[in-house]
Amino acid sequence: MAEVFDFIVVGAGASGCVIASRLAQSPARSSVLLVEAGGPNEDAAHLTGAERYEVAFREGSPLNWAYKTEPQWNGQQIDYSRGKGLGGSTAINFCGWVVGSSEDYDEWARLVGDESFGWENAQRCLRQIENFHNDVPAAFQGRIVPNSDDHGMGGAVDLSYQDEWLSTTHDVFKAAEEVGFGINPDVNNGSPIGMGIGTACIYKGVRVTSASAYLSGAPANLTIATDAMVQRVLSEDNAAVGVQLASGPRYRARKEVIISGGAINSPQLLLLSGVGPEEELRRHGIPRVLDLSQVGRNLQDHCFSTAGIVIKKGSDRMLKQSPSPMGWFRLPAVLDSEEFQALPLQTQTYLRRPLVPSWEMATHTPFFGDIEVADDEEVFSAICLAMNPQSRGTVTLKSADPKEAPVIDPEFLTHPFDRRTAIEGMREMLRFFQAPVWKQKTVRTVSWPRDDSDSAIWATQDAFSSGLRSSWHMSGTVRMGHNAQEACVDSSFKIIGMQNLRVADMSVCPLIPKYVLDYMNMINSKRPSQPKANKASNHTQSTAYVIGEIAADKIMAEHGLDQAWPAGQMKRSTL
Structure with missing residues (x-):
């Protein structure tokens, strides 16, 4: 029984x-x-x-x-x-x-x-979940200044900034200022635009x-x-x-x-x-x-691609874990593009909102560990993630056996808008790598397109499409x-x-799949207009x-x- x-x-x-x-x-x-x-x-x-x-x-x-x-x-x-x-x-x-x-x-x-x-209820839930430790290292407290009132204290999930940050993190913030990205003192207060750093669900090394x-x-x-x-x-x-x-x-x-x-x-x-x-x-x-x-x-899902530079090594000792600087940014070139203009009006309205980013950059990523460098050199890398993708994929069965993996096809970058976002985001990330603070210590580039053209960024050997990965945000x-x-x-x-x-x-x-937009427009004509959402900036x-x-x-x-x-x-x- x-x-x-x-x-x-x-x-x-x-x-x-x-x-x-x-x-x-x-x-x-x-x-x-x-x-x-x-x-x-x-x-x-x-x-x-x-x-x-x-x-x-x-x-x-x-x-x-x-x-x-x-x-x-x-x-x-x-x-x-x-x-x-x-x-x-x-x-x-x-x-x-x-x-x-x-x-x-x-x-x-x-x-x-x-x-x-x-957001009001989501933030209430977050405060219930979080046990926030406002432990930004002293050397970075001038740039990263979270307001404890925006975070939960006493929840089940310990969150911290970790004890040690790599010295190149200073260069990340300096470069962001030099190229006009701006610094965000707290990316977790509901307003993510700008270069910052998030907390990690690691506390005291665990x-x-x-x-x-x-x-x-x-x-x-x-x-x-x-x-x-x-x-x-x-x-x-x-x-x-x-x-x-x-x-x-x-x-x-x-x-x-x-x-x-x-x-x-x-x-x-x-x-x-x-x-x-x-x-x-x-x-x-x-x-x-x-x-x-x-x-x-x-x-x-958010897909991404990578690029990097070999630089003269700093004085950091090897750290097993260090937080990754990350930032979210808007792209006027995307919002002015033909691909954007072809989107449904409701989607355009949403993407134009000031707190909705076009792309994300995260630095100090582990994807070039096999690059050979001299003893006094190191690889500094970053990833470019395309936000608010319009491509839609599927999860289907391979068989009726629950032990057999399903068939997963995210159809990455099959929508023209996503390809435009990927190209413009990568172009901006390459501009970040050319900030004066990096130029003075750069030895050579790693996995860069041959030039700044759309075709080179998109489809050459060292290009967005050839280095494609998932961020596991299904x-x-x-x-x-x-x-x-x-x-x-x-x-x-x-x-x-x-x-x-x-x-x-x-x-x-x-999410709004492109093949039901006509249906959604029809049913929304029978009730007050609602801009359409992609839960896609996070x-x-x-x-x-x-x-x-x-x-x-x-x-x-x-x-x-x-x-x-x-x-x-x-x-x-x-x-």
């Missing part, structure tokens, strides 16, 4: 850990099962950020699903790593914590008609994951099952009633099943469960539960919206057309935590979980 819980949460990443913890610790003390396909990650729990990265990206790592994309430009199959085990991708990412533009959240709220997703932050000391009514891959969500009469593991066992949910597998695995599990485009379900012999056309569509594949023609979940994270099933993770971020870790908090709030309110149950009713279950 299947064991029964009030709620079953599938996936122990940022969103899933928050939801499971919040539901279990509510006054009602509901019984919660958190199911994770990967392991407990206990061996890696106390590694530093750098050490964890080395373990996670080693071939055959138990921490990484190690996905690859379908071939992109020049046939590259791009790394699409996703975290596996407790903590999900918070256990293998670069630990960066940036919250993006307040405009993103406000636009999300306008798009779905729910102020829960606006990485903070969603598991260490939210599952430590779990209450007795929270059961955590690891190495437990879910094969499908069980349903009866168009309602989710539980899950079946690939290993055979079944677990029932009295109230709801919440999927938090992320932008790749959540659509995969929905499809395996018979929820998705009917033609795809038929192709793999999966019985249809709900024909939902947008499942696995609308994949959005989102949008179970998109939030108003109805099944445009979306998969409503603003309460509920699957549209099915009961007792929600999805709450980065897959729900609302790194995704902080957003995933915010989604978990908002989802937990909505679930608790709907089920009245702020009411205590009779003492002694809940018991700890073991699997």
Whole structure:
């Protein structure tokens, strides 16, 4: 007989850990099962950020699903790593914590008609999540000046600026001033424009994951099952009633099943469960539960390319971890381009807003470690990320076997606007490398196009398209919206057309696929005009935590979980 819980949460990443913890610790003390396909990650729990990265990206790592994309430009199959085990991708990412533009959240709220997703509530959630340590090193306090009032104190996730910054960070800020980029004293206050530096979820040398932050000391009514891959969500009469593991066992949910597998695995599990485009379900012999056309569509991600310079080495000793300066910038050349003018008016309106960046630059990146340099030289590199991409990709099934990786095609830079952004962003980054502070110490360039022309920046050997990578910011594949023609979940994270099933993770971020714009324009003509949003100016870790908090709030309110149950009713279950 299947064991029964009030709620079953599938996936122990940022969103899933928050939801499971919040539901279990509510006054009602509901019984919660958190199911994770990967392991407990206990061996890696106390590694530093750098050490964890080395373990996670080693071939055959138990921490990484190690996905690859379908071939992109020049046939590259791009790394699409996703975290596996407790903590999900918070256990293998670069630990960066940036919250993006307040405009993103406000636009999300306008798009779905729910102020829960606006900046005011998102910032409240962030303050609940964060335990901010205002520990900028003294040598940089004139440039980086965060206001503690804009950040959370006492939350579950420790955030710090780390103890030691490379001396070339001074040069980064100097170069930004010399080329007119400007300095942002706090990129995490909702206004990201300018060169700055974000916090990291590392404190006193130890990485903070969603598991260490939210599952430590779990209450007795929270059961955590690891190495437990879910094969499908069980349903009866168009309602989710539980899950079946690939290993055979079944677990029932009295109230709801919440999927938090992320932008790749959540659509995969929905499809395996018979929820998705009917033609795809038929192709793999999966019985249809709900024909939902947008499942696995609308994949959005930030792609980037790299460049660098070999410079005369400074006096820094080797540091295992140092924060990466990063900045977000607007590009008049993009906003004045033919590619921009061809976008729908609603998209143009959004992209013209003053806090919406066109591109991002992050420095001190690790992508030229194989370059040979003299003893008195070092490589200084940076990456150029294209913000607000209009290209849309897909996540589909390779087979009905849950153990087989899905087919992932982000379709990077297939939209002309994205190529224009990539070219102009790279041109600006190369201009940054030619600031006087760098010129005086530059020995040679690394991976630069042969000249400043569009064609050279885009398509030569050392060009944007040939060095293409993913920033692992996948989102949008179970998109939030108003109805099944445009979306998969409503603003309460509920699957549209099915009961007792929600999805709450980065897959729900609302995106506008180019092939439904006409439909969206039509339905918006029947209600007040709303500019269209791309949740696309941010790194995704902080957003995933915010989604978990908002989802937990909505679930608790709907089920009245702020009411205590009779003492002694809940018991700890073991699997």
